[in-house]
Amino acid sequence: MTTVAAKPATMAQALTRAMRDAMAADPSVHVMGEDVGTLGGVFRVTDGLAKEFGEDRCTDTPLAEAGILGTAVGMAMYGLRPVVEMQFDAFAYPAFEQLLSHVAKMRNRTRGKMPLPLTIRVPYGGGIGGVEHHSDSSEAYYMATPGLHVVTPATVADAYGLLRAAIASDDPVVFLEPKRLYWSKDAWNPEEPTAVEPIGRAVVRRSGRSATLITYGPSVPVCMEAAEAARAEGWDLEVVDLRSLVPFDDETVCASVRRTGRAVVVHESGGFGGPGGEIAARVTERCFHHLEAPVLRVAGFDLPYPPPMLERHHLPGVDRILDAVGRLQWEAES
Amino acid sequence: MTTVAAKPATMAQALTRAMRDAMAADPSVHVMGEDVGTLGGVFRVTDGLAKEFGEDRCTDTPLAEAGILGTAVGMAMYGLRPVVEMQFDAFAYPAFEQLLSHVAKMRNRTRGKMPLPLTIRVPYGGGIGGVEHHSDSSEAYYMATPGLHVVTPATVADAYGLLRAAIASDDPVVFLEPKRLYWSKDAWNPEEPTAVEPIGRAVVRRSGRSATLITYGPSVPVCMEAAEAARAEGWDLEVVDLRSLVPFDDETVCASVRRTGRAVVVHESGGFGGPGGEIAARVTERCFHHLEAPVLRVAGFDLPYPPPMLERHHLPGVDRILDAVGRLQWEAES
């Protein structure tokens, strides 16, 4: 009956499985986008869905992102639950008017009468050697748009659990898929991902006492690595994976920072005007007197995403994270 | 010779005058947009330009924002200096792909060979009783896009001076015009605005010793008012008008905060993921040991812009600003 592997091993497979299970459970779930049908998507994340559920449930659309999202809005108005794929982060931009003026606002505009249960899947971020317009980190735009949920998994299990939750949500969810983790297998959570993971809860991926790394999506594995490397310097770092940028889990994040007294926000998106500013500001507002040092940020530089041969200089890596940790005014310690 | 008043009194008139003077000085300056010609724009900011310079220099375009910005890119490629009007903030969204993928990146993509000297005028913000989609504060999107300058005047003189600088800039400038200040006359700088104001410099609008209000655009007059009102509470507030969000004037802002030891960021845009996060975070990074309290933010709520009859509850007003100032942990003072 199923053309999808029963035991997903990669994040891409977990995402496929989440859509498959959602489609099997609820006939109103429809997948649509460029090349999602016969081809199974350029990342093969929708592989097998058209075959199993037919072209009416998993549809290759014309090449027009505003049209894709705009028609999905209409479908949602009629009671369907469209799951839209934007082929790459930068190719979601043509759909921004639909997203900002309708998707994010329809429930509000109609006093709750017309909610839009829509999931918008956006492969995002760099590190895959992609040419220009294929590696943007666009989460700042989504975060600044009230009415959207913004979710991003960093593990195979979360990829499944959060996508199920996103599809089940009665609100629009921008579901950001870290491209470079598509083929990652879970180091720390390899079991079959069948649990739905509620949206809005951060998780402590690694406990530590010295300082907190606050991160999400593609930077989670980098922070885990940094935390390992930090042991050599005598730092015991805690790593918080936000998972949901909207709603933001102040509780989990602040509990960690109050414990450690120091924090670094890490993300790949440009620093200026990026998510880190919001995160650092709200943590500081809430934990000021627990802070031994200002919350620092390690982020991509403030420039258009670089070409493949230079991207390693742009992306926050272990060294840059450890440098930031080193600047957390440890002298105050003694 | 000129159909424009010689002594501008309102911000709208100063803007008109800036375009007029730029067009007279440089034949490559072209104004374009919806209704900018015969009608002179829905806010009359381009009034008289088509008459004085002809329809080829001040052009009514078809109704298509991506087309307007996209053709302006082509015109800039050929050496013109287009000044594009987006009729309202929310109607710039259809042009976001052109803005994000081309306007912001063209210089970078071509290693500096193909700069785009473009000005994109966007009337923004609320407080004018506008119906939905007419009162958005979209500056967070622009700030998160490297390659754009983002500028916003709060006074008549700056409206003139900054717009002249924007048009003269060899880089794309998003020029945000606070709608509700269009008809404002300058309380504190009434002389004829003929000085070009370099982009990237904040200005201290009011000196004070107790705390710094960091603000821009439509919130500047509100902060000035709050600073006056604060005297009754015994607070002597400094008001910094950023004028330029990109580049950001860390120097002026941090000098003020180091002096006062306390700061509140005030803007109309939604708080979460809005400009205030960036501002608070970078001020904290730079002035941590001078801060008596966390940098607080007074912003619009995190919701789609409200209908006219409710907007006063949304907009940061004097009381809300004073409340925030009151929470700056003055007990530490004694």
Place this chain on the structure above:
Amino acid sequence: MTVMEQRGAYRPTPPPAWQPRTDPAPLLPDAEPYRVLGTEAAAKADPELLRRLYAELVKGRRYNAQATALTKQGRLAVYPSSTGQEACEVAAALVLEERDWLFPSYRDTLAVVARGVDPVEALTLLRGDWHTGYDPYEHRVAPLSTPLATQLPHAVGLAHAARLKGDDVVALAMVGDGGTSEGDFHEALNFAAVWQAPVVFLVQNNGFAISVPLAKQTAAPSLAHKAVGYGMPGRLVDGNDAAAVHEVLSDAVRHARAGGGPTLVEAITYRVEAHTNADDATRYRGDSEVETWKQHDPIALLERELTARGLLDDAGVETVRQDAETMAADLRARMNQDPALDPMDLFAHVYAEPTPQLLEQREQLRAELAAEADQEGAQR
């Protein structure tokens, strides 16, 4: 067979065997806009329908006048009148079945009201107490769409969804001449044609987009000619001829309902008043043009026909006028009442459940309002 499979399996073939997918000839609009009133076709028109149209047209015009008057009294923030375009507005509403959907543009309050939405709820947006004032599901009317042409893909998606579900539903979407220049217009029409979705697109070509005349908007022979580029029929109709608009739209709705796919209808009409009460039309057009069009007034055209055929006498005119006055008086009275507003509503409908952040902000506003009330109490 699934909806998607019905499209057939067209594959490109090398030029020797090339042939167009569809015959373009039947897709092209006629050279002249279709007319009924004052032509032989009028004789075949249903008298009941004509009388109904007439009554609605008169009521529509009165509604426009009343709403414009309300802007002067500060009861409406702004009103974009459709005076001169009532034939399109009314026909668009009347051709639909209960189960069908209407997707209006911002100027189409009349169509919304003619479809059955409460006249006051239809004005909520423009009064400013909330955005969309009516429940879209009650009369199957999508929110009045301010961002131009953005409602068109919604109509396509909804119609497509209905078809997927096996429901016999048609969507009619309205847009202005200016709106046809937007990318969303293009994408919507293309999706509709590829999906063979049951949608009717009604373009009201009223000559202007605010101040911009048609000649600066398009160089096309007509806007209806755009249809052939999507592979759907284009129809041109005299937009001031209510009987003609009704017939052309009815045909298109029937065609869509029968699985024939979308149609693009261009109605040639004219915006007799300024863009909105806040606009000054003398800045961009002369009186004589307006006068010419007033000679081709939709109400007068229909009245002439009805009178000539003995379907309407002075008493009939008076009854219709009275009904319109009653509607206007009621509207006036209800609009003169201040709407009940709860600022807490701001936080109610951002998400199904407010986020923790919104709950905090709600409490902040509640406290502020309480403090305000205290202060006001103290001052009394």
Place this chain on the structure above:
Amino acid sequence: MTVMEQRGAYRPTPPPAWQPRTDPAPLLPDAEPYRVLGTEAAAKADPELLRRLYAELVKGRRYNAQATALTKQGRLAVYPSSTGQEACEVAAALVLEERDWLFPSYRDTLAVVARGVDPVEALTLLRGDWHTGYDPYEHRVAPLSTPLATQLPHAVGLAHAARLKGDDVVALAMVGDGGTSEGDFHEALNFAAVWQAPVVFLVQNNGFAISVPLAKQTAAPSLAHKAVGYGMPGRLVDGNDAAAVHEVLSDAVRHARAGGGPTLVEAITYRVEAHTNADDATRYRGDSEVETWKQHDPIALLERELTARGLLDDAGVETVRQDAETMAADLRARMNQDPALDPMDLFAHVYAEPTPQLLEQREQLRAELAAEADQEGAQR
């Protein structure tokens, strides 16, 4: 008279006096794609041109093969081959004068090279050392555009600007069948027609947008039929017939240069290889379709014509082949050298002057690189 005034003062007129702005008939494409090779028209074709086209086609195919080979060796990140479409690529470049501009889509490296851009610089984007690898002003070639159809409004704006300045410049913009579905396609064509800008739009209809076949992209009789909806002529041409593509594009360029406005040309062709080296075309199409199209190969078609007319013999074929091999060998050799890269370049071209923030970040990277170098030095 200004450019804007030339558009005339069209105003809407009431239906009794209604007439289309332009006669739609001449705008419609012919029923069959225009062909030259193998028809009587071939006799009139300039032998020199045919020989030049042939040499460029062969070189183009060799370039595609070499570039694809380079992806296998990891010298290119990715390569979208235009094999099978060389006639369009080459003709697009050859019809332009020096002063004209070419606006390529991401697949059009061949056209870029045929226009004179250094073959290695044309591959910079795909090699990954920078984005656009050439100076757009050197050969008047806009950057290869990855976001589909977004380059079309640029071409319109540039052509319009040139006309405003009184320059005799034409812009030719390329886009795929998939790209025609984007809103930017619509807006660009509309602006071009309204402004009567000297632009030629060349749609290469190669049957697919990655995996999506034309039938899921459009229901139009042909993509050229879209032209009438903008009021510009649409032309249909056999995209594998280099002589025909060259003639149709030349006509359109001449028309534009003479002030006649834009033209939409649809060339029917086929993408013989997969979307890119990373794509697996067997997932969405069968071999037999590819084989059919190989029978209509652009190089074979032209070779047949040239041979039949005695314009090409075995030695001639061999010379052309040799030239192509020389080009390929040179490309291979140069692409096998690692490009010189300076990470500091990251900060050089974000703005005319780096912002204070970028200066800080540049110093940060400089320090990191110095530390890295130290460490490497220490390890040695």
